[in-house]
Amino acid sequence: MSDFDAALARCGLLDEDVLGRPWQWRGRQIDVRYALYRTLEEAQEVHVRVSAGAHPESRRILALAEKMNVRFRHLRLKHRPLGSVAGNHQVKFPLQG
Numbered sequence: 001m002s003d004f005d006a007a008l009a010r011c012g013l014l015d016e017d018v019l020g021r022p023w024q025w026r027g028r029q030i031d032v033r034y035a036l037y038r039t040l041e042e043a044q045e046v047h048v049r050v051s052a053g054a055h056p057e058s059r060r061i062l063a064l065a066e067k068m069n070v071r072f073r074h075l076r077l078k079h080r081p082l083g084s085v086a087g088n089h090q091v092k093f094p095l096q097g
Contacts, residue, residue, distance in 0.1 A: 011036060014032065018032060019031065019032050019033040019036075020032070020033065025038065051063075
C-alpha cells in the first residue's frame, strides 16, 4: 500500500468530533473537515497542471491504468456490505477478497 493510500484510509476513519476540531491553515483557523477538502482541491489542481504537460504514450497508458485501478477499488469499497466496513479500523487498499 502506498503512503497516499494509507493516508486516505486513515482519513476515512475520522469521526465527526475529529472533523470538527480546529486546524491552522495558512494563517487561518479552520476545522479539520475543511482542511481535508482544501487538500483534495489542491491535489486536483496539481494533477491538472501536471496532466496538461506533454507525456510519452507509455506514461499516459500507465496513468489511465492507475485511474481505473482507483475507480475499481472505490467501487469495491462502495458495494461492500455496510457491516464489513463499519467499525473495521483495518481497512486496507486494495481490499482483499
